[in-house]
Amino acid sequence: MRVVKRTLPEILQKQTVAKSRLFAIESLDLRFSNGVERTYERMKPSGRNAVMMVPITENRELLLVREYAAGTERYELGFPKGLIDKGETPEQAAVRELKEEIGFGANKLTPMKEVVLAPSHFSSKMTLFIAEELYSEQLEGDEPEPLDIVRWPLEQAEELLTHLDFSEARSCTALLLTLRALKS
Missing domain, CATH: 2.40.50 (OB fold (Dihydrolipoamide Acetyltransferase, E2P))
Incomplete structure (x- = not known):
């Protein structure tokens, strides 16, 4: 090339x-x-980046959230995500967002890739992580309603790619990178 x-x-x-x-x-x-x-x-660049985590339980389940998305005007299924607060590292933000959205922290975070939603129009980056060695801990989040937590068997993870509610490109990317990382 x-x-x-x-x-x-x-x-x-x-x-x-x-x-x-x-x-x-x-x-x-x-x-x-x-x-x-x-x-x-x-x-206009905001200077704030974000994180998305693919949480995997010890029972080999993926933890997803179902939340309302104003852009599509429906509930969407995806992985926990959120903005990095001022002074936080991506790893700190990832653990905080997990606690806020699904009630778990993670002792092991594996960074996979930094992605940009649409580089022609946005500059903010999102760091994708695999989150493992989960432990129970809840923090209050900023969502307007409680999020539905969906447990999905890791062995059936590829089926998510054809699931009607699982359509966010960043979640699809995170899932594919996770499956690739788990194979190696």
């Missing part, structure tokens, strides 16, 4: 073009190395 070294485009101007309580959209006027100019829009 031939790798072409590219020169980053010059940013001519950045401006916030829309803002809500949660999001800001930023317009970028760019000039590429060949002289072509374009305007791109993206979510």
